[in-house]
Every structure is written in C-alpha cells, then in structure tokens.
Amino acid sequence: MKTEELRSIQAPIKERYKTDPDAALITLKAEGRLGDGITCNVQTGKALVAAGLHPATGGDGLSACSGDMLLEALVACAGVTLNAVATAIGVVVRSGAVRAEGDLDFRGTLGVAKDAPVGFQRIRLLFDLDTDASEDQVGTLLRLTERYCVVFQTLRLSPEMTVSHQGSAA
Numbered sequence: 633m634k635t636e637e638l639r640s641i642q643a644p645i646k647e648r649y650k651t652d653p654d655a656a657l658i659t660l661k662a663e664g665r666l667g668d669g670i671t672c673n674v675q676t677g678k679a680l681v682a683a684g685l686h687p688a689t690g691g692d693g694l695s696a697c698s699g700d701m702l703l704e705a706l707v708a709c710a711g712v713t714l715n716a717v718a719t720a721i722g723v724v725v726r727s728g729a730v731r732a733e734g735d736l737d738f739r740g741t742l743g744v745a746k747d748a749p750v751g752f753q754r755i756r757l758l759f760d761l762d763t764d765a766s767e768d769q770v771g772t773l774l775r776l777t778e779r780y781c782v783v784f785q786t787l788r789l790s791p792e793m794t795v796s797h798q799g800s801a802a
Contacts, residue, residue: 635719635721635722638716638719639720662674663675667682670691671684674701681696681701682695683696683697684696686699686700688738689741699736699752702734702752703733703734703755705783706757706781706783706784706787707730707731707732708783709781709783709784710732710759710784711728713777713782714728714759714773714774714777717773717776717777717780718773721769721773723765723769723770724763724764725761727761727762728760728761728762729759729760730759731760732756732757732758733755733756733758734752734755734756735753736751737749755787759777
C-alpha cells in the first residue's frame with residue numbers, strides 16, 4: 633500500500649473521531665469455551681485454537697500456551713503497526729521479521745515459591761528490517777511503532793482489569 637492510499641483510507645476515520653470522540657471507543661472481545669482436559673478453546677479471527685498448559689507446568693506441548701499467544705499478539709500488533717507507520721512516513725521496508733521474547737519464572741504460576749512473580753518479568757521486542765532507511769528514519773519508525781502499537785502500550789501501561797462471574801454456583 634502506498635502512503636497516499638493509507639492516508640485516503642484513514643482520513644475520514646480520523647475526521648470522524650475528531651468530531652465524535654465517542655465513535656472511537658470500541659470494545660474488542662475474545663471468547664473461549666472450556667475444553668477437554670486442561671484446555672480452553674479460543675475462537676480467533678480465523679481459527680479455533682486450543683490453549684493449554686505450557687510444558688514447564690505439566691502440559692504436553694500439543695496445545696497453544698497462552699503466554700506464547702500473548703507474545704504472538706505482541707508480534708502481530710507490532711508488525712502491523714510498523715508496516716502502517718512505515719507506509720505513513722514513506723519509509724520503504726523491503727522485508728522484515730519481528731520477534732518477541734519473554735522471561736517467566738514458572739515457580740510463580742505453579743505456586744512453588746511465593747516470592748516468584750506470576751507472569752512475564754521482562755519482554756523484549758526485536759525487529760530485523762531490510763531497508764535503505766537512515767538510522768534516524770529507522771529510529772523514528774521504531775519509536776512510532778512503540779507509541780502506536782496497542783498491545784505494546786497495553787502491556788506497558790497495565791490497564792484496569794476486573795474479574796466477574798455469571799451463572800450458577802453450588
């Protein structure tokens with residue numbers, strides 16, 4: 633996609649959001665159903681994914697690990713955002729790869745050590761880009777990707793979260 637195409641697609645959307653900020657507030661949803669054994673079947677945009685325990689917590693490795701899925705969501709969002717930003721600012725990226733790595737101490741999730749945190753302690757997002765862009769342009773591209781990547785910013789800023797229950801309980 634060319635810069636002008638992206639701008640022409642996004643211009644009316646941006647204008648609408650400027651004149652009607654409430655129109656920009658959209659609730660995204662994900663849903664899953666408890667599956668066989670210790671799994672949860674999650675409907676993605678294109679397929680049903682069976683999520684299960686990571687092998688480090690007793691899983692058999694046949695089901696997707698939700699920690700891996702979180703990193704995959706980060707990679708997907710960062711890759712799409714980088715492509716959109718590159719298009720918007722006119723930086724040509726011939727090809728590229730995006731990788732996310734996260735460090736977990738599984739003692740926390742298994743309750744083995746109370747002082748071990750549950751969840752990722754560090755996440756690294758890495759880009760390998762084939763481009764003729766200058767170092768300054770690449771720096772701008774990465775800075776804007778970081779700024780506008782929804783998943784990156786969500787992980788960084790830790791949104792307010794709630795848990796609720798509906799249905800019957802004994």
